[in-house]
Amino acid sequence: MWLKALELRDFRNYESLQLFDLSPRVNIFVGQNAQGKTNVVESVLMLAVAKSHRTSRDAEVIRFEAETALVQGMVEREDRTLKLDLHMLAKGKKSRVNGVEKRKMSDFVGHLNVVLFAPEDLQLIKGGPQLRRRFLDVEIGQVSPQYLYNLSQYQKVLLQRNTLLKEISKKEKKEDLLAIWDEQLCVYGAKVVQKRYEFVEKLEHFARDIHSRISGGKELLSFRYVNSFDLLEGADVTERFFETLQSKRRQDILRGTTSVGPHRDDLEVRIDDREVHTYGSQGQQRTASLSMKLAEIELIRAEVGEYPVLLLDDVLSELDSERQLHLVESMGERVQTLITTTTTYGLEQFMQEQAHVYRVEHGVICREG
Amino acid sequence: MLFYPEAISNLVDGFNRLPGIGPKTAQRLAFHVISMKEGDVMELAKALVNAKRHLHHCSVCCNITDIDPCRICNDQSRRRDMICVVQEAKDVVAMERTREFNGLYHVLQGAISPIEGIGPDQIRIAELLRRLQDPELEVEEIIMATNPNIEGEATAMYLSRLLKPVGIKITRIAAGLPVGGDLEYADEVTLSKALEGRREL
Numbered sequence: 001m002w003l004k005a006l007e008l009r010d011f012r013n014y015e016s017l018q019l020f021d022l023s024p025r026v027n028i029f030v031g032q033n034a035q036g037k038t039n040v041v042e043s044v045l046m047l048a049v050a051k052s053h054r055t056s057r058d059a060e061v062i063r064f065e066a067e068t069a070l071v072q073g074m075v076e077r078e079d080r081t082l083k084l085d086l087h088m089l090a091k092g093k094k095s096r097v098n099g100v101e102k103r104k105m106s107d108f109v110g111h112l113n114v115v116l117f118a119p120e121d122l123q124l125i126k127g128g129p130q131l132r133r134r135f136l137d138v139e140i141g142q143v144s145p146q147y148l149y150n151l152s153q154y155q156k157v158l159l160q161r162n163t164l165l166k167e168i169s170k171k172e173k174k175e176d177l178l179a180i181w182d183e184q185l186c187v188y189g190a191k192v193v194q195k196r197y198e199f200v201e202k203l204e205h206f207a208r209d210i211h212s213r214i215s216g217g218k219e220l221l222s223f224r225y226v227n228s229f230d231l232l233e234g235a236d237v238t239e240r241f242f243e244t245l246q247s248k249r250r251q252d253i254l255r256g257t258t259s260v261g262p263h264r265d266d267l268e269v270r271i272d273d274r275e276v277h278t279y280g281s282q283g284q285q286r287t288a289s290l291s292m293k294l295a296e297i298e299l300i301r302a303e304v305g306e307y308p309v310l311l312l313d314d315v316l317s318e319l320d321s322e323r324q325l326h327l328v329e330s331m332g333e334r335v336q337t338l339i340t341t342t343t344t345y346g347l348e349q350f351m352q353e354q355a356h357v358y359r360v361e362h363g364v365i366c367r368e369g
Numbered sequence: 370m371l372f373y374p375e376a377i378s379n380l381v382d383g384f385n386r387l388p389g390i391g392p393k394t395a396q397r398l399a400f401h402v403i404s405m406k407e408g409d410v411m412e413l414a415k416a417l418v419n420a421k422r423h424l425h426h427c428s429v430c431c432n433i434t435d436i437d438p439c440r441i442c443n444d445q446s447r448r449r450d451m452i453c454v455v456q457e458a459k460d461v462v463a464m465e466r467t468r469e470f471n472g473l474y475h476v477l478q479g480a481i482s483p484i485e486g487i488g489p490d491q492i493r494i495a496e497l498l499r500r501l502q503d504p505e506l507e508v509e510e511i512i513m514a515t516n517p518n519i520e521g522e523a524t525a526m527y528l529s530r531l532l533k534p535v536g537i538k539i540t541r542i543a544a545g546l547p548v549g550g551d552l553e554y555a556d557e558v559t560l561s562k563a564l565e566g567r568r569e570l
Contacts, residue, residue, distance in 0.1 A: 145556070145557045145558065146557050146558060146561055149557075149558045153519060156519050157519050159484055160482065160483050160484055160519065160520070160523070161483075163483035163484045164483040167483060173483075173488055177481075177488065177489070177527075179526075179530065180481070180523040180524075180526040180527045180530070181523060183526060184519055184522060184523060184526075
């Protein structure tokens with residue numbers, strides 16, 4: 001699918017914006033800081049998910065002095081064209097698909113699929129394990145409500161168990177009370193772990209290919225889900241979790257917290273079999289983060305049957321010019337891509353030949369060339 | 370700044386402390402009470418005080434009752450070999466509405482939850498154990514009808530571990546699809562729970 005036209009009214013710094021000739025391939029928005037590049041990206045994201053990634057208050061996107069904001073998009077899908085309207089009011093919002101009002105936002109969401117890569121996503125590998133756990137949880141949760149349920153049950157049991165551990169270490173409660181929480185912790189925890197294993201396998205399949213393209217075929221990306229309890233070949237996950245939990249019980253009571261389980265796991269990323277978090281260069285860490293996110297494109301296609309729209313917000317400058325070029329070329333072949341950037345150094349030729357280029361200045365956007 | 374006389378704000382605060390009632394509703398109720406006839410207000414006040422004074426917990430099953438033992442425990446037509454364990458007195462009402470269960474109840478008055486500071490000693494487990502020791506009562510089955518959330522599940526598990534050595538049959542109520550509903554409208558979580566609990570035909 002691709003976004004053919006975008007129209008904004010009183011959205012952020014745009015009084016009125018009309019883009020009728022977006023390319024189904026690569027669209028580059030060039031401009032200085034604070035001119036409104038990210039606002040374009042934000043508006044497209046809102047057409048897809050009816051929420052902003054920058055604020056939880058929808059009214060914030062309404063232009064200063066205006067009453068309401070409007071985002072309109074024309075989406076070309078394989079079998080049909082869809083006109084999407086999202087109207088932000090001071091209180092609440094209204095949405096339409098082909099002129100038909102959708103009462104529930106969940107009926108509006110999903111007509112346009114996007115994958116957004118924003119600067120904070122570059123931390124995915126460099127940052128702590130909680131970032132990678134959240135990545136797994138969000139990505140799996142999008143396609144499996146069952147996973148989200150098991151995860152939230154797991155977190156509830158964990159909180160109960162940790163509270164009890166602290167009471168036991170203060171001798172306020174007896175140790176045998178742990179058993180009733182351990183059992184549930186293992187049931188939900190094992191389901192979470194199993195689903196993550198399955199997902200990481202799929203993710204590796206797609207991310208490896210993408211990474212190879214961005215790095216010009218020079219690097220081999222691989223993933224390993226690092227479990228806080230050893231999984232033996234053929235052993236039952238729930239049982240292994242339970243056994244490890246029992247063996248760590250003394251330690252858990254002393255520390256007043258649970259030391260094994262999916263809340264302690266990590267996703268290890270390797271390039272050419274070397275762990276990137278510790279040994280990778282900044283550039284490799286960024287590229288690998290990007291490849292992980294971009295794999296989402298293929299995961300969505302496997303799920304929905306069509307490629308989503310890719311939004312790359314201000315991330316090109318983080319890569320060397322060779323990787324930049326590989327990225328826009330390899331993505332643009334199959335996926336409509338909207339890129340914002342302050343500098344076009346290294347991409348001049350590509351821009352002239354294969355991309356639509358828009359210059360963004362003070363809330364006005366002009367097509368170049 | 371005080372907007373109304375103290376008598377009204379006391380009343381508003383009183384309502385506000387009730388479950389499910391926010392400041393707006395509390396205010397509405399308070400002003401309604403003031404506009405009521407004095408006789409009606411007295412009746413309401415009496416009903417409140419009476420309910421509190423005359424109701425207590427059954428010394429056998431811990432359900433709310435005005436006589437002791439309660440009507441269900443006293444009812445000789447009920448089976449005495451089955452006890453259904455529930456969390457709250459409300460749950461007894463729900464079970465009774467089914468008209469399917471003709472045994473006795475035990476109301477735990479809560480579920481084990483460390484984060485709320487509730488352990489086995491804070492709910493009526495000791496009372497249940499004492500009941501089971503009564504030689505006149507020959508209990509053959511205990512049905513765990515605690516809520517299907519993690520606290521209810523933990524409580525059921527705790528009890529079953531505790532009671533296993535006694536040699537009584539312990540069962541857990543099933544979870545899954547609502548009856549009369551269409552499969553297509555069931556949410557994924559409920560549906561997969563139902564799938565887990567499938568049985569052979």
